[in-house]
Amino acid sequence: MRTPALLFFLATHLACNTPEDPPAETLRGARYCEIFLGTADLAAGTVAVDVYNTQQLNDCPEDAWAALDVAALEAELAVDAVILNGPRYWTIDAFDRASLLDPEIRSFGGIDMRKVGALTLTLADVAGGGKPYTPRTVARETVWRLYAGKPVYELVDADGAVHVMQSYSDQKFDQDEAALAELGDVLAPPAGWSFRVRVPTEDLLVEAVDGLAVVVQDDRANTYQRAQP
Secondary structure, three states: OOOHHHHHHHHHHHOOOOOOOOOOOOOOOOEEEEEEEEEEEOOOOEEEEEEEEOOOOOOOOHHHHHHOOHHHHHHHHOOOEEEEEEEEEEOOOEEEEOOOOEEEEEEEOOEEEEEEEEEEEEHHHHHOOOOOOOOEEEEOOOEEEEOOOOOEEEEEOOOOOEEEEEEEEOOOOOOOHHHHOOHHHOOOOOOOOEEEEEOOOOOEEEEOEOOEEEEEEOOOOOEEEEOOO
C-alpha cells in the first residue's frame, strides 16, 4: 500500500487542513512535514487514513525526520502503512480560513505533530491517484492568501484554467523557492498546458467553493489549487 499513487492522492487531498490561528508573519517558505497512517479493510476495499502535520509546531527537524523508521512506526502504531510526506514548503503567505481536526499534540520519533485530516479511500482511488497533471476534486474548507508584490507560480491548463502553487517539494528533486521561477524550463506538462510566474498588484485569494477544491501536482510533486475565474 506504500505507493507513489497513494502518496500523491493523500498529499493533494490532505496537505491543506491547518490550525485555525496562523502566525501573523508570512508562511511563505515555511517547512513542514506530514505522516499518513493507513489501515486497510480488504473486505470492504477501503483504506482509512489519519494525517498528522508539523505546521506551527516545528519545522520538521532534518535529523529527526531522516531517522524515522517506517517499519518500526507501523509496528508501534499497529497500522498497515506509514507514509512520510515531506519536507514540503509553503508558497502561500497566509491562511484566511483553515481547520484543525484535533489539537492534541502527538510525537513521532521526537517530532511533534497534530492531526489535521482523516478520510476513507477506496482501493480504486489509491490505485488511480498518482498521475501528475491530473486534476482532482477534493473536500476542503480553505482560503489561501498570497500577498501583493510577491511571486505567484501558476499552471495554466489547456482550457485556460489557472492553478496556483500552494507548496513545493524537494523529495524528488533538489529545489528551493529561488528555483521555482525556472520551472517552465524543466517541467513536462501535457500539450496545451504552461507554467508561468507573475507578481500580483493586489492580494490574491485562492478559495475552496462549497467545500470543494480542484488540485493538481506537476511532475516535481509541487501542489497547486485551481483559482476561481
